[in-house]
Amino acid sequence: MSAPVTTRIDDTPAVTSLRxxxxxxxxxLTPEEIALILDTAVAMKEIGSRxxxxxxxxxxxxxxxxxxxxxTRTRTSFEIAEKRLSADTLNIAIATSSxxxxxxxxxxxxxxxxxxxxxxxxxxxxxxxxHLLSRICRSAIINAGDGMHEHPTQALxxxxxxxxxxxxxxxLKVAIxxxxxxxxxxxxxxxxxxxxxxxxxxCGPPTLIPAGIGRFGVRATSVVxxxxxxxxxxxxxxxxxxxxxxxxxxxxxxxxxxxxMTEARLRxxxxxxxxxHPGPMNRGVxxxxxxxxxxxxxxxxxxxxxxxxxxxxxxxxxxGAEHEAAA
Amino acid sequence: MAVVMDADRxxxxxxxxxxxxxxxxxxxxxxxxxGVRTRGVHLARRLARSLREITGDEVPTGALDITLYRDDLMxxxxxxxxxxxxxxxxxxxxxRKILLVDDVLYTGxxxxxxxxxxxxxxxxxxxxxxxxxxxxxxxxxxxxxxxGKNLPTAAEExxxxxxxxxxxxxxxxxxxxGAA
Numbered sequence: 157m158s159a160p161v162t163t164r165i166d167d168t169p170a171v172t173s174l175r176x177x178x179x180x181x182x183x184x185l186t187p188e189e190i191a192l193i194l195d196t197a198v199a200m201k202e203i204g205s206r207x208x209x210x211x212x213x214x215x216x217x218x219x220x221x222x223x224x225x226x227x228t229r230t231r232t233s234f235e236i237a238e239k240r241l242s243a244d245t246l247n248i249a250i251a252t253s254s255x256x257x258x259x260x261x262x263x264x265x266x267x268x269x270x271x272x273x274x275x276x277x278x279x280x281x282x283x284x285x286x287h288l289l290s291r292i293c294r295s296a297i298i299n300a301g302d303g304m305h306e307h308p309t310q311a312l313x314x315x316x317x318x319x320x321x322x323x324x325x326x327x328l329k330v331a332i333x334x335x336x337x338x339x340x341x342x343x344x345x346x347x348x349x350x351x352x353x354x355x356x357x358x359c360g361p362p363t364l365i366p367a368g369i370g371r372f373g374v375r376a377t378s379v380v381x382x383x384x385x386x387x388x389x390x391x392x393x394x395x396x397x398x399x400x401x402x403x404x405x406x407x408x409x410x411x412x413x414x415x416x417m418t419e420a421r422l423r424x425x426x427x428x429x430x431x432x433h434p435g436p437m438n439r440g441v442x443x444x445x446x447x448x449x450x451x452x453x454x455x456x457x458x459x460x461x462x463x464x465x466x467x468x469x470x471x472x473x474x475x476g477a478e479h480e481a482a483a
Numbered sequence: 484m485a486v487v488m489d490a491d492r493x494x495x496x497x498x499x500x501x502x503x504x505x506x507x508x509x510x511x512x513x514x515x516x517x518g519v520r521t522r523g524v525h526l527a528r529r530l531a532r533s534l535r536e537i538t539g540d541e542v543p544t545g546a547l548d549i550t551l552y553r554d555d556l557m558x559x560x561x562x563x564x565x566x567x568x569x570x571x572x573x574x575x576x577x578x579r580k581i582l583l584v585d586d587v588l589y590t591g592x593x594x595x596x597x598x599x600x601x602x603x604x605x606x607x608x609x610x611x612x613x614x615x616x617x618x619x620x621x622x623x624x625x626x627x628x629x630x631g632k633n634l635p636t637a638a639e640e641x642x643x644x645x646x647x648x649x650x651x652x653x654x655x656x657x658x659x660x661g662a663a
Contacts (some may be wrong), residue, residue, distance in 0.1 A: 198569055199567040202570050471551075
């Protein structure tokens with residue numbers, strides 16, 4: 157499956173709006189909707205280079221950032237994106253909320269809803285938390301990471317960063333190496349990259365490869381050299397010790413020896429390979445410092461592009477779903 | 484449907500406007516062109532070519548997308564969002580005279596949005612408005628400095644500017660009914 161990944165500025169894209177109230181995952185999006193978000197993000201990125209980094213598009217809209225898991229990058233990125241669009245933002249972190257007093261997610265959400273926000277950006281440790289809120293809330297729900305399920309804006313910013321460098325997604329070999337089992341970034345990226353026609357390889361210890369992952373249209377291997385060979389993009393995933401309830405591999409040191417991305421391993425990739433990591437990085441575990449800081453690394457570009465991509469999502473969802481517009 | 488300007492007429496009009504710009508500003512020093520997407524950008528590029536032919540000097544040219552500044556954005560409870568395209572202004576507008584270029588001047592709301600957007604880029608010395616067609620029916624106190632053609636219209640009529648770059652031909656059409 158492939159879609160137009162570069163749109164000339166005067167071309168009208170295949171779709172001009174998202175046909176949905178919420179962004180719960182990449183799985184539900186069509187290739188045309190993904191292309192629309194990425195194209196809109198190109199325009200949003202320019203706003204960040206202006207002397208006055210603010211446009212009035214979401215003036216008067218209220219966005220609640222509801223984060224039940226620690227996050228620096230994603231929460232800050234959403235907050236900057238909301239502010240650049242002139243939305244009013246409200247941050248709720250778990251440590252200071254009534255959740256510590258025993259309130260359920262649904263009750264927290266309904267109480268917030270009573271204060272008439274327009275959008276809720278939710279991060280939660282349970283897969284499906286965003287779907288639950290989507291059913292009970294009038295506000296648009298944006299998934300900022302739910303358990304081991306999806307992290308759609310991360311996959312969108314990864315795709316934006318790849319497209320910015322390579323001008324396409326279709327036909328690229330993307331190797332994703334690391335903790336596949338616990339990664340929502342992996343699931344969103346698999347959906348997005350395969351929809352856009354990339355050749356996706358996933359690699360990790362056999363204990364961290366989810367059963368049946370081949371059904372998603374990717375090739376799985378535990379031989380890192382095979383995954384990296386001739387890759388256009390190598391994406392490393394963090395070893396998520398906090399989600400592991402057992403011994404998946406003998407030691408971090410052994411993991412680095414077998415799977416850690418080093419300059420020597422990278423020589424098998426294409427000469428213009430891009431190194432990506434969604435953060436936070438464990439240097440010396442999934443990635444060597446010389447690779448993280450090396451010339452192929454676009455890790456900080458990913459962070460910068462996250463703001464533009466989130467602005468695009470916020471803007472496109474603020475219009476509401478198309479079927480509601482007709483009513 | 485009536486053709487009110489053909490290709491020759493559009494070309495002559497743009498040349499005339501270019502001469503008026505040079506006359507009024509005593510040359511092109513300190514000037515910059517900014518076209519409003521989509522067709523204003525092509526008109527701005529054509530004016531830059533004419534200005535170069537007249538004076539031999541290059542006038543910096545940019546493109547402005549006003550979508551995020553529209554006054555009807557978010558006015559309706561729900562509805563699909565208009566498409567956002569890139570703004571490209573690769574020069575500082577501080578202390579320059581900006582020639583803002585659009586194809587049709589109608590209610591003045593697009594121009595209002597464009598003025599707000601421009602001011603976010605800096606503090607120009609002055610902004611002058613260039614339009615190919617002024618069709619009347621202003622809803623805001625806005626007036627063009629250079630007008631290609633004044634075209635009296637009824638509110639239910641629509642004016643369509645077609646340009647080679649986007650539509651494959653140069654033509655201004657007046658239509659009964661239909662969206663502008």
